[in-house]
Amino acid sequence: MSAPAVTEKKEKISVPFDYNKYLRPNKLPHIWCPGCGHGIVLKAMLRAIHNAGLDQDKVCVVSGIGCSSRTPGYVDFNTLHTLHGRALSFATGIKFAKPDMKVIVVTGDGDALAIGGNHFIHTCRRNIDLTVLVFTNATYGMTGGQYSPTTPIGSQATTSRYGSIEPPFDACEMAKAAGATFVARGTAYHTLELEKTILEAINHKGTSVVDIIDACPTYFGRMNKYKSATHMMEVIEKDGTVNVKQADKLPPEKVQGKALRGVLHKVERPEYCEQYESLIMEKAKGK
Amino acid sequence: MSEKKKKLLQGNEACVEGAIYAGCKFYAGYPITPSTEIAEGMSVRLPKVGGKFIQMEDEIAGMAATIGGSLAGFKSLTATSGPGFSLKQEALGYACLAEIPCVIVNVMRGGPSTGYPTGPSQSDIMQAKWGTHGDHPAISVTPAYVQEILTETVRAFNLSEKYRTPVVVLYDEIVGHMREPITIPAPGELEVIDRAKPDCKPEEYFPYDDRYLIAPLAPFGSGYRFHVTGLNHKQDGFPTNDSKVIRENNERIMRKIEDNKEDIWKNEEIFLDDAEIAVFAIGSTARSARFAVEKMRAEGIKAGLLRPLTIWPFPDKAVRELSKRVKAIIVPEMNLGQMVLEVERCSKGAEVLGIHRVDGEPINPGQIIEAIKKFK
Numbered sequence A: 001m002s003a004p005a006v007t008e009k010k011e012k013i014s015v016p017f018d019y020n021k022y023l024r025p026n027k028l029p030h031i032w033c034p035g036c037g038h039g040i041v042l043k044a045m046l047r048a049i050h051n052a053g054l055d056q057d058k059v060c061v062v063s064g065i066g067c068s069s070r071t072p073g074y075v076d077f078n079t080l081h082t083l084h085g086r087a088l089s090f091a092t093g094i095k096f097a098k099p100d101m102k103v104i105v106v107t108g109d110g111d112a113l114a115i116g117g118n119h120f121i122h123t124c125r126r127n128i129d130l131t132v133l134v135f136t137n138a139t140y141g142m143t144g145g146q147y148s149p150t151t152p153i154g155s156q157a158t159t160s161r162y163g164s165i166e167p168p169f170d171a172c173e174m175a176k177a178a179g180a181t182f183v184a185r186g187t188a189y190h191t192l193e194l195e196k197t198i199l200e201a202i203n204h205k206g207t208s209v210v211d212i213i214d215a216c217p218t219y220f221g222r223m224n225k226y227k228s229a230t231h232m233m234e235v236i237e238k239d240g241t242v243n244v245k246q247a248d249k250l251p252p253e254k255v256q257g258k259a260l261r262g263v264l265h266k267v268e269r270p271e272y273c274e275q276y277e278s279l280i281m282e283k284a285k286g287k
Numbered sequence B: 001m002s003e004k005k006k007k008l009l010q011g012n013e014a015c016v017e018g019a020i021y022a023g024c025k026f027y028a029g030y031p032i033t034p035s036t037e038i039a040e041g042m043s044v045r046l047p048k049v050g051g052k053f054i055q056m057e058d059e060i061a062g063m064a065a066t067i068g069g070s071l072a073g074f075k076s077l078t079a080t081s082g083p084g085f086s087l088k089q090e091a092l093g094y095a096c097l098a099e100i101p102c103v104i105v106n107v108m109r110g111g112p113s114t115g116y117p118t119g120p121s122q123s124d125i126m127q128a129k130w131g132t133h134g135d136h137p138a139i140s141v142t143p144a145y146v147q148e149i150l151t152e153t154v155r156a157f158n159l160s161e162k163y164r165t166p167v168v169v170l171y172d173e174i175v176g177h178m179r180e181p182i183t184i185p186a187p188g189e190l191e192v193i194d195r196a197k198p199d200c201k202p203e204e205y206f207p208y209d210d211r212y213l214i215a216p217l218a219p220f221g222s223g224y225r226f227h228v229t230g231l232n233h234k235q236d237g238f239p240t241n242d243s244k245v246i247r248e249n250n251e252r253i254m255r256k257i258e259d260n261k262e263d264i265w266k267n268e269e270i271f272l273d274d275a276e277i278a279v280f281a282i283g284s285t286a287r288s289a290r291f292a293v294e295k296m297r298a299e300g301i302k303a304g305l306l307r308p309l310t311i312w313p314f315p316d317k318a319v320r321e322l323s324k325r326v327k328a329i330i331v332p333e334m335n336l337g338q339m340v341l342e343v344e345r346c347s348k349g350a351e352v353l354g355i356h357r358v359d360g361e362p363i364n365p366g367q368i369i370e371a372i373k374k375f376k
Ligand SMILES: Cc1ncc(C[n+]2csc(CCOP(=O)(O)OP(=O)(O)O)c2C)c(N)n1
Pocket: A065, A066, A067, A068, A069, A084, A107, A108, A109, A110, A111, A112, A135, A137, A139, A140, A141, A142, A143, A148, A216
């Protein structure tokens, strides 16, 4: 039996949004735990795709392996669930072979920054037109709560029972340093802001990275003594972040130690597929 | 007017010619000796024919992007050697299960590990079959001449497109770097097969439609929206825990090769009709073997050669039949005993003797002659 139709009207969005147009309702229910942030990100992604006015047949959603990487199965596009860490490489193949497609990569923090760290860096360096949504929940959800490259020092995980001693990565700083031309951060708590940020990322030509802080209440939450999923969202996503536009106006002590949200870096630089077509293919023709 | 062109080419260059002839339009890889000339050649040739070349950050990415290129609808190639072939294995298994056609060239060098990068070897024969985890289908072709690298690369693409599966082109460094005069076939001279594409309505399309042994594969972006995963899946491409479906699918991907072995196999037989002693060899070793066998014939010794151009699926039928007619089968190979185990498995009656060498030197005809003479 297929799941009930999901529809919703929101005042801020002028057109009623039909989720069923973009979901695969017969593939629901999803695998995510109650309180998991991944579903909220999925919602923001779908609304952004809709608002970008993209043709479903020309959208490709690619993921690696992890709880977050199950997203493609639920959405009605050309969808590819690949190998742990390799989503960006598969996506690069598709985008480069068929540049008229809009390729969106959904990946966990472990998927993107640990096993896939090398591909992350080089994707940003090439500035190939991929929209990369990193679901940063500071844990390996799928394998049961081991520490990830974004786990804060001192945190509990099933592989850091004495507290994690590894300094975490800042995905945005890394993306920027590696050459990504659009870098932003959002959270599952700030849903409307997230939707807008993803839309901006989709509309950007080049590698766009959105680091999305979301919660894994099942593992990270329970092991680190958060009372509930909402408590986690409040502490980590709401109180633990500040919008970059407000940050300048606030006294330093209100910004210190908080992750910045919003568009953190945006520059124009030639996009990889276009460069290949205009420089290499043109030159090769004459030879 | 004939459009045939004579060229003096290196094996790896012939591989590039073969790929272009077959209609390859996408290459993603990472350079490694002794296969690098393939990447270099493809980087020059592909953009001229409207294709794409990308040098990835490692072999894992190269294999993954190659699969991506194929899913986008283009015939895709990657080439590597030794350590690079090891790195590609996980994604190669993905292509087996997800049934994405693509061609992987492995120019064999000395191993294990970094081993002997510039030395020839045939020690990846088993890896070409068993390199990735899990039971999976394997097709691997083994050219021995520069001309044959071209034609076997075309055949590899054909098999890959026809059976919707990755195909490994396996040859040793000697053949890869050897130069020989070859003929570039005229367009239309060699058969070129393209994968079956669906013609049903998009809403009726299943990427693993169980009405077929090998279902048509729609390119991404062509209006057929479907899901691909490396998880065990149903005919619609979505993951499943249904043990019946898992079993059927795992068996089907093996069966599509098993049931078509006659089509996939290809052997060259030299002096086998009345042979009493046979040699079974591939690649440059088969060239030594041919020389040895001809020498033996000149001396009146009834030796013959069975040279498989398809090593996987293993030519069990040919070996079994041969083993009933000859006293002995000699298996020279540049490894410590891989093909010889398969030959032993398939032999019914004949004695099997391996000749093995892992010092970076080719197996010379003298070694094979010595072995043949033991059985005369
Ligand atoms: C090569 C490989 N190594 C390890 C695994 C096991 N594994 C599956 S998902 C995962 C971590 C997922 O964490 P993350 O990417 O952060 O996503 P999340 O589940 O938290 O959403 C691991 C280690 C695997 N599938 N493949």
